[in-house]
Amino acid sequence: MTSAGERRQARKNTRAKAVEDGISNAERELYGGRLRYDESFVRHEGPLARLSFGHMAAALPRMVTMVLRTGWQTDRRALTGVVVSQLGQGVTAAWGLVAVNSVLTKLFANGPTADKLHEALPSLLVLAVTAVATALLSAWSTAMSGRLEPQVERAVSARYYTAVTGVEVEATERPEVQRVLEAGRFGTDSARNMLRLSVGVGSVLIGMAAAAVVLASLHWTLLPMLLAIALPKGWGAVRSARRDYISRLHWVDHRRAIASLLAYLTRPHAAGEIRVHAAGTKLLGSYEEMSRQTEAEQRRLARAQASTDLVAGGFAGLASLACYGLLWWLLASGGLPLAVGGTAVIAIRNSTSRLTSLIQQVNRLYEELLFLTDTESAIDVATEHAIPSTGTPLPAAVDHVRVDDVSFTYPGADSPALKGVSLSVRRGEVTALVGANGSGKTTLTKVLAGLLLPTEGQVWWEDEQGGRVELREADRTRIFGQVGLLAQDFPRWEMTAAANVAIGAGDRVRDMDRVKEAAGAANVLSLIENLPHGWDSIVFKGYERGVQLSGGQWQKLGTARSLYRGAPFLLVDEPTSALDPHAEIAAFEGLWSLAKQGHAVVLVTHRLAATAKADRIYVLDQGSVAEEGTHDELMARQGGLYQGMFIAQAAQYGLTASPGVSVPGARRPSSPVEEDASPVEEDAS
Numbered sequence: 001m002t003s004a005g006e007r008r009q010a011r012k013n014t015r016a017k018a019v020e021d022g023i024s025n026a027e028r029e030l031y032g033g034r035l036r037y038d039e040s041f042v043r044h045e046g047p048l049a050r051l052s053f054g055h056m057a058a059a060l061p062r063m064v065t066m067v068l069r070t071g072w073q074t075d076r077r078a079l080t081g082v083v084v085s086q087l088g089q090g091v092t093a094a095w096g097l098v099a100v101n102s103v104l105t106k107l108f109a110n111g112p113t114a115d116k117l118h119e120a121l122p123s124l125l126v127l128a129v130t131a132v133a134t135a136l137l138s139a140w141s142t143a144m145s146g147r148l149e150p151q152v153e154r155a156v157s158a159r160y161y162t163a164v165t166g167v168e169v170e171a172t173e174r175p176e177v178q179r180v181l182e183a184g185r186f187g188t189d190s191a192r193n194m195l196r197l198s199v200g201v202g203s204v205l206i207g208m209a210a211a212a213v214v215l216a217s218l219h220w221t222l223l224p225m226l227l228a229i230a231l232p233k234g235w236g237a238v239r240s241a242r243r244d245y246i247s248r249l250h251w252v253d254h255r256r257a258i259a260s261l262l263a264y265l266t267r268p269h270a271a272g273e274i275r276v277h278a279a280g281t282k283l284l285g286s287y288e289e290m291s292r293q294t295e296a297e298q299r300r301l302a303r304a305q306a307s308t309d310l311v312a313g314g315f316a317g318l319a320s321l322a323c324y325g326l327l328w329w330l331l332a333s334g335g336l337p338l339a340v341g342g343t344a345v346i347a348i349r350n351s352t353s354r355l356t357s358l359i360q361q362v363n364r365l366y367e368e369l370l371f372l373t374d375t376e377s378a379i380d381v382a383t384e385h386a387i388p389s390t391g392t393p394l395p396a397a398v399d400h401v402r403v404d405d406v407s408f409t410y411p412g413a414d415s416p417a418l419k420g421v422s423l424s425v426r427r428g429e430v431t432a433l434v435g436a437n438g439s440g441k442t443t444l445t446k447v448l449a450g451l452l453l454p455t456e457g458q459v460w461w462e463d464e465q466g467g468r469v470e471l472r473e474a475d476r477t478r479i480f481g482q483v484g485l486l487a488q489d490f491p492r493w494e495m496t497a498a499a500n501v502a503i504g505a506g507d508r509v510r511d512m513d514r515v516k517e518a519a520g521a522a523n524v525l526s527l528i529e530n531l532p533h534g535w536d537s538i539v540f541k542g543y544e545r546g547v548q549l550s551g552g553q554w555q556k557l558g559t560a561r562s563l564y565r566g567a568p569f570l571l572v573d574e575p576t577s578a579l580d581p582h583a584e585i586a587a588f589e590g591l592w593s594l595a596k597q598g599h600a601v602v603l604v605t606h607r608l609a610a611t612a613k614a615d616r617i618y619v620l621d622q623g624s625v626a627e628e629g630t631h632d633e634l635m636a637r638q639g640g641l642y643q644g645m646f647i648a649q650a651a652q653y654g655l656t657a658s659p660g661v662s663v664p665g666a667r668r669p670s671s672p673v674e675e676d677a678s679p680v681e682e683d684a685s
């Protein structure tokens with residue numbers, strides 16, 4: 001047994017370890033260590049940690065060119081407005097200083113005050129005019145950049161999302177591609193931020209240049225003085241920004257872990273376990289422990305920031321002292337008139353605050369540049385792996401899809417998900433794909449949908465006259481146009497019920513009559529119409545007009561979506577897994593009737609009572625077609641896979657194990673009907 005002292009020591013060691021690597025015991029217990037996403041954020045670690053004056057200065061021209069180019073491509077007039085107004089403000093700032101100098105010179109001259117004031121009047125007028133001009137130019141700049149910024153963001157976002165949604169599914173499965181694509185997401189608003197910051201930087205630079213020119217023309221020593229005051233502040237700003245960034249980087253996982261943990265406390269789906277299993281007590285305890293660590297880091301940052309500010313302020317103070325001392329000496333020795341000294345003080349005060357803001361903005365600009373660079377790389381990678389936008393058109397009336405000796409291996413997988421699969425999917429028939437979990441059924445439907453290109457073998461889209469096009473050469477948009485999908489994990493859009501159905505044909509104008517017909521065929525029409533807001537109900541709780549659907553109700557809505565598409569080839573993966581027995585029977589009946597109308601239905605299911613009626617059944621086993629035939633043919637194969645699965649399932653209901661018992665007979669094949677037969681209309685009737 002361990003003594004109390006040893007236990008105390010062990011606790012101390014654990015605490016010390018937690019502090020050492022910044023991972024709390026709670027994180028270790030709940031997440032097995034840091035809660036890290038496989039995301040891009042970390043990719044900036046190197047460059048930003050190396051952030052320095054030199055790096056910033058070198059990157060600045062590149063940043064500004066990139067932003068100006070994007071601005072020029074989106075709205076030339078607005079960009080020209082921004083640039084002209086910024087230049088104008090620089091000129092007015094210079095004129096302002098010249099006018100101030102002139103006013104002071106007049107006021108400090110010898111003579112009666114009334115005369116001096118009178119003489120200063122024209123310069124005061126110039127000062128007033130420059131102030132008004134600055135205000136007008138600033139307003140114009142705000143209006144123009146406000147017009148330009150959202151356009152730049154839209155242009156970059158549209159380019160990114162268009163590129164990313166056109167990438168081959170197989171490429172998105174590759175971690176290295178996925179990472180780059182994901183990383184690009186963070187930079188879509190960076191172009192907008194960069195534009196705003198560039199305008200800010202431009203404005204500060206022009207103002208400073210104007211002040212520098214005026215100062216240098218008054219006395220050359222004033223310029224180095226200005227730099228001497230501003231540099232320590234700039235150094236302090238960069239140092240604090242770097243420290244904040246590195247801390248943010250180091251603690252980002254920790255913060256994310258806290259956020260994810262807190263989110264559970266309020267999520268409705270976790271409410272039961274939070275209360276009954278006391279999960280809430282555990283999570284709250286962990287939250288306290290983790291946030292105490294964050295607070296300690298905040299304290300450390302604040303202390304470090306205070307010391308940096310103190311050092312920077314000290315040096316800036318010393319520089320100011322030297323600067324004002326020099327000014328005093330110049331004035332005292334007659335090297336500088338009093339009026340010029342006054343102007344110099346004003347210019348120095350303006351310029352030092354400008355320089356500090358310049359450094360902070362360039363700092364942020366550099367950070368945004370890194371994110372925007374990621375977006376640009378993502379667009380390049382997406383273009384490289386894009387689904388070709390052209391290809392051979394399909395035969396006018398595709399009758400069947402023939403899969404010929406197809407193999408497919410997921411990127412990074414050790415073994416193929418499909419091995420030498422050959423089969424045909426015909427219009428007017430229900431083709432069932434059955435097999436154990438992981439045998440390749442879903443993968444095969446993705447190949448049939450044209451989403452995955454086989455690693456080996458061909459997929460032919462053929463008509464009855466022998467016309468055919470292979471998947472790789474085919475115009476993929478045409479193939480997608482022929483296919484309706486109901487995936488196992490189909491998306492549940494946080495939108496209205498109507499949108500959830502109509503999005504099945506997102507490229508067409510919504511037709512509410514057909515939406516309703518599809519819903520009727522999927523057995524969900526009355527449910528939706530009886531909702532308080534009917535088709536305008538948002539099928540997600542937590543929104544105004546939001547409702548919560550059950551798993552089975554969602555599945556019916558998903559079915560309605562695929563029916564609304566009305567495509568000749570319908571691929572449905574476990575469409576009834578959440579349905580009650582009556583709804584399930586109705587759903588299968590719906591699929592048979594679709595086949596009767598001339599559609600090809602590919603049905604992936606583990607419910608073998610339903611496959612019994614399929615025209616053709618393919619049994620997949622570890623990626624290969626192990627058996628094929630009608631239900632009766634497969635049941636006649638003693639010791640066959642299908643027979644074994646069917647008997648096992650039937651036995652659960654206490655049915656006899658012999659083939660053919662208590663199941664419907666195979667459906668007689670029906671002949672394909674004309675191309676444009678609408679599943680929805682027919683189903684609804």
Ligand SMILES: Nc1ncnc2c1ncn2[C@@H]1O[C@H](COP(=O)(O)OP(=O)(O)OP(=O)(O)O)[C@@H](O)[C@H]1O
Pocket residue numbers: 173410411413417435436437438439440441442443444
């Ligand atoms: N995105 C993926 N990346 C890597 N491997 C995958 C991916 N999707 C599926 N696999 C693998 O491919 C094999 C076939 O999977 P698939 O989803 O096609 O099986 P399935 O027959 O539909 O299974 P289930 O009946 O469980 O739905 C499995 O070994 C699976 O682990």
